[in-house]
Amino acid sequence: MRSKKMTGGLEKAPHRSLLYASGLSKEEMDRPLIGVCNAQNDIIPGHVHLDTIAEAVKTGIRIAGGTPMEFPAIGVCDGLAMNHEGMKMSLPSREIIADSVEIMATAHPFDAIVCIPNCDKIVPGMLMAILRLNIPAVIISGGPMLAGRKKTADLINVFEGVGKVKAGTMTEDELENFAQTACPTCGSCAGMFTANSMNCLSESIGLALPGNGTIPAVMSARVRLAKQAGMQVMEMLEKDIKPRDIVTEKSVHNAVTMDMALGCSTNTTLHLPALFAEAGLDLSLEMFNEISKKTPNLCKLSPAGPHYMEDLQEAGGIPGVMSELVKRDLLNLDVMTVTGKTLGENLKDLDAKVTNNDIVRPIDKPYSEEGGIAILYGNIAPEGCCVKQSAVAPEMMKSTGTAKVFNSEEEGIEAILGGKIVSGDVVVILYEGPKGGPGMREMLSPTSAISGMGLGESVALLTDGRFSGGTRGAAIGHISPEAAAGGPCGLIRNGDTLEIDIPARSINLVVDDAELEERKKNHTPVVKEIKSPFLRRYAKLVTSASRGAVYEK
Structure with a gap:
């Protein structure tokens, strides 16, 4: 047994002494x-x-x-x-x-x-x-x-409630009462x-x-x-x-x-x-x-x-x-x-089988013939980015929008809740990737605010950060390479046009190659101050989201 390295033989008497001190018996050590x-x-x-x-x-x-x-x-x-x-x-x-x-x-x-x-x-x-x-x-x-509220609610509805309060469709007291029942166990x-x-x-x-x-x-x-x-x-x-x-x-x-x-x-x-x-x-x-x-x-x-x-x-x-x-x-x-x-x-x-075809569709009558996640590629994401396409409204599966660019989640959420985002916009939140964040924060608050304010079927959100599994809508994340690593997503400017085609697995900035090259020559990625020693080490060692954001081996 592997544990005999710690418990077996004459030389391990001191080790056994420590385990006796922990309350283990000889019989327990023998197992x-x-x-x-x-x-x-x-x-x-x-x-x-x-x-x-x-x-x-x-x-x-x-x-x-x-x-x-x-x-x-x-x-x-x-x-x-x-x-x-x-x-x-x-x-x-x-x-x-x-x-x-x-x-x-x-x-x-x-x-x-x-x-x-x-x-x-x-x-x-x-x-x-x-x-x-x-x-x-x-x-x-x-x-x-x-689930809460008689099987009709969960945490995501509470996040979206913040946007509803800002939009005037829910009061703060109603949201607080809702918060007490949405997560019941x-x-x-x-x-x-x-x-x-x-x-x-x-x-x-x-x-x-x-x-x-x-x-x-x-x-x-x-x-x-x-x-x-x-x-x-x-x-x-x-x-x-x-x-x-x-x-x-x-x-x-x-x-x-x-x-x-x-x-x-x-x-x-x-x-x-x-x-x-x-x-x-x-x-x-x-x-x-x-x-x-x-x-x-x-x-x-x-x-x-x-x-x-x-x-x-x-x-x-x-x-x-x-x-x-x-x-x-x-x-x-x-x-x-x-x-x-x-x-x-x-x-x-x-004897595995489905007992309710409203919850698990039959294989010949699926919600869609394609799976829940799509990986998109294009001139702002040459290494790819991802979207939970099963949670995207049909009208957003293929869209064109106007970029509004922010260099942090805080800037993005302030603009969304401040009413500065309108139908047809594409919210772009950069410098939130594994290195740039650092730590690749989830953008559940911005996406929930967009949905809560009634913009979920007309506004997309792009980021080199990531999303909660509870995110719904045209939320496209993990853009790789990230902005902090010099990725071309960092070249997106306010007012640019972005084309998103999820069925075709493409995402592109509608700017000609010459203009992109010119922007690249004059571009310096934003460098954030990292106060945490741990996060400084993480930012130095972590790889791209396209590789799982693991450490360099």
Whole structure:
């Protein structure tokens, strides 16, 4: 056992002495030592209940003959960090989480590990870590929040309420009352936002048990699943099934296919390449386009439509969606999963099927024949940019607009809420990329304000930053290369015309090449003062969004 590096033999008597001091018995040290990484904190609604999940996991480990050893992980709530300097810390926290799990599981050589995340950067950070460590591992999330206001509301509606107050269609008191009921339980926010996207994709990849993505946080079934995860990691240890046995090129294909069918967050175009890179696998942005063009979009969960995660669970969950994709042979069924069985065997054992075709459309009657995400290219985005096309109004799928350019999120939101943006404008927010932000802030406040003020079907927003999974509308992000790296998006000027054609996968500044070259000669990227030592290091090391915003290797 790997843990014998720490507990076995004469030379490790001092180590055993320290473990005795921690309260472990000799019998516990003789069993496999299983790390339990728990991201519980009292700040994030998706994490406040994770101690319950952790206790269930540890129970499962003990039932199966192991010794659980719990340790913590940090976590940023993107909703609470939104629209202030705290959001600069969110994406960088992914790397810190991955590094810290690697540190803990290497310094204390566990035989296997169970990771308990729930929210946006915590899930991919832990996935990156277990692929890096490549010891038997299971991911078990805390589960999604229930929807509010009799299954008609979630956090995004509250963000959009700010724009409604500014537009005079809602009072401040009404918004405050709404805020108290829109998020009624613990759990990751109720729609197909980034946290739930990554929890569903963890299940789709095979690194989490069936049900991981969709069983609500408040359900007893979530606790039972956590116990099963603890028992299952012991079976994986016995059978020597490791994460890189599960994550293969076929798994990459399955993950992106499910991403497109579910209509997941655009942040998956950052996180999937980052985690697969830890397994030595390449996932290019163009692969998202290739798979999107042949994968129908079967779900429209909030923000794209009226349904929530609890609805998807009741309609058959992730296995149900997979059962539809299988009808067109769109999934690789022979891939291994944490159950110790192949994906195909899992679907057969579960008798996977869709039980509500209003929530999960049949494969022959999809919302669209293309997937939820599109990658666009053009003279301002030669390395690409992304949009959640399943959440774009039909009239905005192909549009031409007038650029209004801002060099920070704060400038952009001030103009939007100040009534300076009108129908036909294209809001361009630059210097918010991985290096330029630094930290690549999410633009949920600007996009929500646009929607709340009734401009969602006539105003586009472009940025080298990124968007919340809860963003709806013609919100095009991750423009690469970013402005701070000298990308041509930095050459956009107020009054320029921008052409957006999502079906054709193109985005272009309507300026001739000679004019662009002249602008380039006279252009110096904006350089922001970075006060945080951590963010200075991050800005120096981080790569382009087109490469997943990972560190240079």
